[in-house]
Amino acid sequence: MTKKKLKVSAINEGTVIDQIPAKSLFKVIDILKLDQSTSQVTFGTNLESEKLGHKAIIKVADLFFEDEVVNKIALIAPHAKLNIIKDYEVVEKRTVEIPERIEGIVKCFNPKCITHTEHMPTQFTVISNEPLEIKCHYCEKHMSKDQIEML
Amino acid sequence: MTKHLISITDYSKEDYMRIMELAADFEANPNQNLLDGKVVASMFFEPSTRTRLSFETAISRLGGRIIGFTDSSSSSVTKGETLHDTIKMVSGYADMIVMRHPLEGSARYASEVSDVPVINAGDGANQHPTQTLLDLYSIYKTQGTLDNQNIFMVGDLKYGRTVHSLLMAMSQFENPIFNFIAPKELEMPKEYKQYLDSKGIKYYEHSEFTDIISEADIVYMTRVQRERFSDPIEYEKVKNVYILRNSMLENTKENMRILHPLPRVNEIHVDVDPNPKAYYFDQALNGMYTREAIIAHTLGLK
Numbered sequence: 001m002t003k004k005k006l007k008v009s010a011i012n013e014g015t016v017i018d019q020i021p022a023k024s025l026f027k028v029i030d031i032l033k034l035d036q037s038t039s040q041v042t043f044g045t046n047l048e049s050e051k052l053g054h055k056a057i058i059k060v061a062d063l064f065f066e067d068e069v070v071n072k073i074a075l076i077a078p079h080a081k082l083n084i085i086k087d088y089e090v091v092e093k094r095t096v097e098i099p100e101r102i103e104g105i106v107k108c109f110n111p112k113c114i115t116h117t118e119h120m121p122t123q124f125t126v127i128s129n130e131p132l133e134i135k136c137h138y139c140e141k142h143m144s145k146d147q148i149e150m151l
Numbered sequence: 152m153t154k155h156l157i158s159i160t161d162y163s164k165e166d167y168m169r170i171m172e173l174a175a176d177f178e179a180n181p182n183q184n185l186l187d188g189k190v191v192a193s194m195f196f197e198p199s200t201r202t203r204l205s206f207e208t209a210i211s212r213l214g215g216r217i218i219g220f221t222d223s224s225s226s227s228v229t230k231g232e233t234l235h236d237t238i239k240m241v242s243g244y245a246d247m248i249v250m251r252h253p254l255e256g257s258a259r260y261a262s263e264v265s266d267v268p269v270i271n272a273g274d275g276a277n278q279h280p281t282q283t284l285l286d287l288y289s290i291y292k293t294q295g296t297l298d299n300q301n302i303f304m305v306g307d308l309k310y311g312r313t314v315h316s317l318l319m320a321m322s323q324f325e326n327p328i329f330n331f332i333a334p335k336e337l338e339m340p341k342e343y344k345q346y347l348d349s350k351g352i353k354y355y356e357h358s359e360f361t362d363i364i365s366e367a368d369i370v371y372m373t374r375v376q377r378e379r380f381s382d383p384i385e386y387e388k389v390k391n392v393y394i395l396r397n398s399m400l401e402n403t404k405e406n407m408r409i410l411h412p413l414p415r416v417n418e419i420h421v422d423v424d425p426n427p428k429a430y431y432f433d434q435a436l437n438g439m440y441t442r443e444a445i446i447a448h449t450l451g452l453k
Contacts, residue, residue, distance in 0.1 A: 112275050114256040118234055138256025139277055140158065142342055 009042060014061040016083040016090075017073075022046050024076040025056035027150055031072050031105060032065070039063045051079065067097075072105060074098040075132075076150065098129055106134070107149045113139040122151065154449055155262040157271045159280040159316040164323045166448070167287060167297070173444035173453055174288045174437070177212075181440065185452040186215030192245035193219035194237070195272070196228060196252040201413065201435070202272050202281075206249050209442035218245060238264045247450060268449045276312055282412055283316040285441040289434040290321075290369055293408045298325035301366055306373035306393050306418055308333040309340060313412045314373060318343055322350055329354040330363065334389040336380055359392050365402045370395070372411045372418050372431075397422040410434050 020028050025045045034041050040061040049055035064084060073080055074096040084092040104121035115122045115138055123137035132145040155161065162170075177183070191210045195203050198221060210217055218241075220226040227237060234257060241248060242265040250261055251272040258271035258278070273279040291297050302321060304314045308331055318339075321327045329347065331339045331354060338356065347354050357363065364370065375393050380386040394417060395409065408430040411419060415431070423429050447453040 108256075110255060112253075112255045114234070114252075114254045114260050114274075117254060118260060120235070120260060136256065138259050139275070140256070 009059075010088060011040075011042075011059050011061045011085055012088055014039070014059065014063055014085055015065060016085060017058045017060075017070075017077075018055070018081045018083065019049070019052060019079045020056040020058065020073075020077045021052050022054035022056045024073075025058070027076050028056075028058065028073050028080075031076075032069065034058070034060065037063065067094075068099070070094070071097050071099040072102075075102065075105065075148065098126055098132070100126055102126065102134060105151060106143075107151045108136045108139060108141065109143050109147045109149065110136065110139050110141045113141070115139075154451075155265075155269045155271075156280050156445060156449060157258045157262050157269065157274075158278045159283045159320050161280070162284075162320075167284070167320065167323065169448060170284050170441065170444045171288055171291045171297075173447055174284075174440045175292075176453075177443040177447075178437075178440040181212050181443070182214075183212070183443075184214035185447055186210060186213040186450075189215045189246040189450075190244065191215045191217055191446070192241045192248045192250075193217050194226070194241065194248060194250040194252075195219065195221050196223045196226070196250070196257075198222040199251050199273060202251060202279075205435075205438045206272060206281075206442050209439050209446060210249075212439075213443055213446060215446075219249075234261060235264050238269075242266045247446070270445060270449060276310060278316065279312055280316065281438070281442055281445055282313055283320050284445060285434065285438040286313065286317050286371070286410060286412075287320055288441045288444075289408070289410055289430060289437050292437065293430060294368060294406060297321065299327075300324070301328045301330065301368045303330045303332060303360065303364065303367040303370045304339070304373070305332045305360060305370060305395070306375045307337045307379060308373070309337040310379060311373045314339075314371060315343060317371065319346070322347065322352055327352055330360070330367070331356045332358070332360040332393070334358065334375070334385070334392070336385055337375065361399055364399060365404065367403065367407050370407065370409045372409060372415070374414075374416055374418055394418055394420060395423055396420045397426055400426055400428055403428065 022045050043058040045056040046054045080096045082094040083090045102124040108115050108122055124134040127133040127135050135142050207217055238261045247267055248269045249272050252274050255275035255277040258274040262269040271278055308314050377386050407428055409428055411431040
């Protein structure tokens with residue numbers, strides 16, 4: 001049996017974020033500020049996935065994320081899997097969880113909300129995880145999953 | 152921590168009761184020089200004569216001075232200043248800010264920017280907590296308690312922020328019962344019914360109310376506005392169902408009182424006005440005492 005060929009090259013130390021829906025890849029890069037990172041970042045997208053159809057994967061060398069940071073991607077990549085790599089080995093696997101507060105990622109769907117006219121970050125609290133329902137900290141309107149739009 | 156009043160849920164049951172106590176005190180003694188030497192900013196980014204006069208009278212009776220504007224055309228908003236900058240500047244001048252703004256969430260944001268307490272006098276369709284507190288005071292005053300009240304809410308229960316906030320506030324007290332009377336298109340939103348379910352509070356929904364009004368302690372009327380209906384025929388069908396007439400009050404309880412946030416259009420027929428159960432004009436006056444109470448409570452003056 002031949003060893004499965006990696007489509008994105010392996011890293012020595014760092015974090016692999018797998019099972020990202022392909023369409024959310026650049027949003028994930030944005031949220032994790034990888035576009036500003038000085039670490040070596042490689043990614044692949046439109047890879048075949050049984051679960052997602054098309055998935056994306058990101059490998060970040062020498063960088064490990066706090067839960068708080070990585071949970072920010074839970075809204076757009078709820079099934080994301082994180083593999084923590086040390087010396088080419090997976091030493092820890094993690095999943096993402098929707099945080100209690102969501103800051104600056106989601107756009108409020110209420111056109112009369114103050115967040116659309118002032119230069120300010122949006123803020124939401126999660127009312128329920130399943131089905132997902134969030135509440136704007138400012139206008140207090142509730143949004144369900146299909147009403148959620150990213151900034 | 153600076154105390155603000157932005158949303159009715161910012162107050163606990165203890166705060167509500169403290170306001171009831173203080174409002175009764177101000178009703179007995181409206182002129183008290185508690186704001187002597189203090190400046191209150193009255194910032195109305197959209198006109199609301201009723202609310203503004205009520206607040207400004209309350210401030211005057213407390214001996215405070217008022218700065219501010221009555222609509223955004225006479226403020227720096229027309230020059231393109233952000234809410235952030237306007238609030239930052241005014242919070243340097245004044246000891247407290249009373250603000251009304253057409254955008255929802257504006258008051259919460261202002262409270263995060265301001266160094267002095269902010270009282271929300273209405274932010275779009277979102278919150279108008281001082282209205283709710285004056286509604287509570289009106290119930291408290293006429294019923295002697297806020298417990299065990301059977302509250303009928305009539306008219307536009309979908310967009311009416313006053314009924315939503317009153318529901319949230321009354322849910323803090325013992326054994327409330329709610330009866331919702333609204334056309335299908337304007338029924339009480341799901342999230343409020345879920346909230347009542349979660350607290351085990353009883354509520355009933357009806358599409359008209361002539362037969363059941365005898366059970367009510369409080370009938371809270373609201374306007375059914377034509378522009379809320381997507382289909383004008385629907386409006387024509389329901390517009391006369393939600394009008395309260397004097398003849399409907401015959402078998403109602405002795406303690407029953409009719410409230411309305413005002414202005415009314417035709418939902419309470421003028422033949423109700425002389426009935427001692429009509430309480431909406433007294434309710435408006437209660438607003439001034441309640442606002443004196445809120446100001447005193449916010450600034451810790453009493």
